[in-house]
Amino acid sequence: MEIWQGLAKAVELIMNGDQALGTIVALSLKVSGIALLFSTMLGIPLGIMLGFSRFIGRRLVIALLYTGMGFPPVVVGLFVYMLISRSGPLGRLGSPLIPSLFTPEAMIIAQTIISFPLIAGFTMAAVMGVDPQLRQQVMALGATRWQGAWTVLAEARVGVLVSIVAGFGSVISEIGAVQMVGGNIENYTRVLTTAIVLETNKGRFSLAMALGVVLLALSFVANVVMLRLQGRTLDE
Amino acid sequence: MEIWQGLAKAVELIMNGDQALGTIVALSLKVSGIALLFSTMLGIPLGIMLGFSRFIGRRLVIALLYTGMGFPPVVVGLFVYMLISRSGPLGRLGSPLIPSLFTPEAMIIAQTIISFPLIAGFTMAAVMGVDPQLRQQVMALGATRWQGAWTVLAEARVGVLVSIVAGFGSVISEIGAVQMVGGNIENYTRVLTTAIVLETNKGRFSLAMALGVVLLALSFVANVVMLRLQGRTLDE
Amino acid sequence: MSEPIYQLRGLAKTYGDHCVVDVPELDIQKGEIFCVVGPSGAGKSTLLRLLNFLEPPTRGTIRFHGRDYGPLDQVPLEHRRKVTTVFQRSMLLNRTVWANVNYGLWLRGDRSSGALVDEALDQVGLKHVARQHARTLSGGELQRVALARAMVIKPDVLLLDEPTANLDPYNVGLIEDIVRKLNLDHGTTVVLVTHNVFQAKRLAHRVALLLECEIVEVAEVHKFFESSDNPRTGAFVRGEIVY
Amino acid sequence: MSEPIYQLRGLAKTYGDHCVVDVPELDIQKGEIFCVVGPSGAGKSTLLRLLNFLEPPTRGTIRFHGRDYGPLDQVPLEHRRKVTTVFQRSMLLNRTVWANVNYGLWLRGDRSSGALVDEALDQVGLKHVARQHARTLSGGELQRVALARAMVIKPDVLLLDEPTANLDPYNVGLIEDIVRKLNLDHGTTVVLVTHNVFQAKRLAHRVALLLECEIVEVAEVHKFFESSDNPRTGAFVRGEIVY
Amino acid sequence: NAPAPTPTSVPPTKVPPTATPVPPTPVPPTAVPATAVPTAAPTAIPMASGRLLLATTTSTRDSGLLDFILPDFEKAFGVKVDVVAVGSGQAIKIGQDGNAEVLLVHSRAAEDKFMADGHGTRREDVMYNDYVLVGPATDPAGVKGLKNAAKAFAQVAEKQATFVSRGDESGTHVKEKDIWKAAAITPEGTWYVPAGAGMGAVLTMANEKLAYTLSDRATYLARKAEGLQLEILVEGDAVMFNPYGVMLVNTAKNAQIKGDLAKSFVDWLVSVPVQEKIGTFGVDKWGAPLFFPSSTLYQAAHATAPAAGLKITGLVNTPMTLTEAEVKAMPTMEAERANKEGVVEKYTGVSLAKLLGLAGVKAEATTLVFVADDGFTSEVPVADVLKCEKCILSFRSNGGFSSVLPDFSNKAQVKGVVEMQLK
């Protein structure tokens, strides 16, 4: 059966240390890793703010954030495309700070936009799940704003962890946007997902499946490492 | 600029009550709605179980769940394709219970698989964030297992709500799998996302953007309704 | 005398190799107010959790309504529902006070008018906070709401863990009256954990001293406080350190 | 006498139109043990939150270390760090006991050996639970850990909200000794909320009676309990209902 | 495959649908006799309601062709045709798995393999379009107007001008690789961008990068109408033709395949009216058709048209009717002959001897009669013609044939030959 063929092929690819595969995996990890870093840096503070403060327009921001979780990647891709395209408002400037289309940098921008609402939304939920009295307790002990936020985050660690895991999942598995702004150029912007689509289009389903298995193995390992780093939080 | 053209076109399409658009929107909502229902029905109990109980292999299940959040939709699509293809292990049976490829039912299966790890993972995190003493309190008051679980869910409602929102976001914005198993057949399996990709490939960026805007408007409205139903939870 | 409501036999609870409760034999009579005193960390709250079947014991059994419940036994809902606890640290649900007090009734499928809820809130002097959100309560209000919530379900056994710790003298008296009334009018068996020796004196029929997981003495209240044979009881009551 | 550590002027806190604290004028002296008593829901805990700058008042100001803090003022970190509270319902972080007690020091960037932490735990008699997880503590242990956590940061002002509510007589005595010692040796100003009239008598220099958000009487401890001018004070002490 | 024919007509875009350029795959000269051609579309099977799944490549759907023709079929047969448009490879895979009834793809080698492996039970030519080399208007490699694709590619490589490749083993990509091979170049280096994306995406990318790329004409024209700035630089080379075939999936694969309906669909698709409709698609919008019909039936039918066909009749083993396209698909040769003014002119055409050989001249035949479209006739001895190596039937620049028999009298030079009769 093809599913087994796919598995067998995956093992074979990994065992043989296929070089093309290596390049693709490295690029996938690099792009998704950096995008995850950015979206964590954006999403967690926003999530904390939404979880802690009550301000006018907060509900609107939350509704927008929720909508952001449903941003179709291809629309984000389109949007980034239009912005940084040669004829787009940013691309026109020709500034070296603005990445060109069909570069890993453009992919990172798109993936950051895709994953940060997830991270912000879940961080907000996790932070809101922490008893407000604990926040008061922490402030009473002399925490600065940042220390207080950090402590509450640490208390909500399962939720925050899951938010980062979900963010990682959303970027590593994303196709529409990286295809759109990255262009799936071999050895340059081809990542695992676009490679999978390519093989699928060629009708080479078992190879596509094998790449899929590699991708899943990769995120499984990443998650196990994450769980390890996390220590015993989940068993508490 | 094309982004504005897209917006204008979106407004125009909606205003004119474009019939093709109506069909697409209805199908998107139907498929994603049913898939969300299924994945909620699967994911919430699993999340509760993982959050409440400590059993052997729990960590493994969690690591698998986290990995599931990073399932590339196209791989899920491929997997479902291989299973229910007429030459696949299930499709071969020719049972009327097993949906054929290129039908909305096949899309629902794929989307359910895609979204349930998100829902289960976040439900787990939300439930784990609830003080275990509250669970004891609830049991002491004479709750059955189910009532206890329900009450804890209600306490963790922000987190559970966000998990459902994220699940909705993941299915409504998903492309790879619906394209693969749905085939993007006009008036039958064409949903908003596949329509967007189609228009993008045709180079009709502003129409694609317009569809994207419609999709976002749709999930915005869905989220606002959800927040409304939720009452004041988020302001507490 | 009728059969005891609880019969504890060889009951023990340990965390790791740390013994928290170890009761070779203890009967609690139907309809009595049984008071448990003892230093901090002695295992009093743990004993109550065992009596409410919230945790399985490590060893031994609790006989309740004709059945022995050991470490692996599932306690059926109908038996669990005969007992309830007001915890030392009460947890209210994130709802209004009224909904919290109604919760036990709701669990039992009782969708009646809620007159019971209003009445219970009135008894604990908190009718005016019924619509308030549980999170806004003061410490003493919280404690009284927790008691009201336990009362409405009319349990056979009421386990009270420091029910007046956060209350002022007037409210302490109010709560004590309620407990006494429940015991007299409904025959509710009460197991009361308290550090307030005077309260134990005022309410209890029998008192037990729990010291480092073991029950050192069980005696009638007068005997316990006035003419205990056990020197450690006297020391505990005087606020001296006891081992 | 030196300048008071707190000067409250026209201070009020309301939730909606429900008045919770309303103090036209009150000074708390540096180095005194100031005790606040009053019925449940009077506003005692709220007053402490105001004194710890955890909530802004609705009206009025608190003068502290030469500055007036009103409804809109940000209290600088250095001033906030001079005060800490042991809450009525202490919240520990989801960590070990030791880490909890160390937390205040960690916040202040103090990465020293932790000898202070061990010492504080020893003082409250909990050296043996240092490695235990905070969630496993008994009620009384929790309360003592919360006190130890507040002590290690050596605050100028220590706000104690029912610090011995869950403790047995021996531990009550222990904690009272600690508080007295802190006050004598370090000159720590203590504001103590308690329902234990005897405790107030034992510890306080001055006592205030808070009744439905207003301070009805402030007096020297002996005067307050033995020869109060205010009939309501007497009624409160006797456990009668007071308005 | 047979050697590519050289088209002498104007590039396909400017040709009206009936005046087709040379089809990419030579049609076997044994065409269906005109009499056997059903010219009407198959009539509807009244009860055949249901769904028919057609797996096809994106170009047929994205160009709008299917929307243009399918409603007719749906109406006539009371069925719904579900179109799944994917990569050629994936479409073929879908057919192999038995998940579709009919395939409409353009990947000749894969199609032949599909048939050879028994996955399909019938294959028919449907139509073709062609590939074009597009690039920025500035044309940094200076290839504009070249007629030879390989040469243009070589020039792009030499100038190291950016070239975006589909890189996805699609029909287009395979064709591109063929051309590189013909140019004897292995494309490598930063200038060569293997994108691994669909045609639309690659055009977008080339537009953005000011690069060259090989595109099918349909997608290019569609994108051009949406504001693409690239221009056609090279077109018309015979190697750039792109034939589409329709295949019936083997009903033996599984019971769910609707074989009868699928057969009706194929019959319908290759029928002359439908083919003619295909030939008109896009004319109104782009001034030229996007696809050129090429089913056997269509070609046979159009062979009877007086101006565009050739009959071989009389004393032959197999009387035949050839379309102009069929004739042009045959191997060509050149002949020279002085005109009335004595100037020597070159003519391209098909060897008369070979043409006659196809039909098989009977031994008793003595005379060959050329019949012109205006009814003019002229006779020459058969034996001389069969011996003559330089005698051809030349292609006229605006369609039709002329006989060019260099060493024969002027009488033998007939313009507008529509029939060759043997007596």
Ligand SMILES: Nc1ncnc2c1ncn2[C@@H]1O[C@H](COP(=O)(O)OP(=O)(O)OP(=O)(O)O)[C@@H](O)[C@H]1O
């Ligand atoms: N957000 C709020 N909305 C309305 N009422 C509130 C709110 N927060 C607190 N209260 C009320 O304010 C009053 C004062 O609360 P506080 O905690 O200060 O009382 P306390 O004197 O500490 O009582 P106790 O001795 O019971 O702890 C209570 O009656 C409480 O219900």
Ligand SMILES: Nc1ncnc2c1ncn2[C@@H]1O[C@H](COP(=O)(O)OP(=O)(O)OP(=O)(O)O)[C@@H](O)[C@H]1O
């Ligand atoms: N999981 C655990 N691991 C180790 N020790 C535990 C665990 N859970 C509880 N303990 C210990 O068990 C002892 C008994 O706790 P319990 O809550 O029953 O005491 P208590 O008699 O109610 O004390 P208090 O009067 O202070 O409330 C405490 O010393 C506590 O630290």
Ligand SMILES: [Mg+2]
């Ligand atoms: Mg206890």
Ligand SMILES: [Mg+2]
């Ligand atoms: Mg209070």
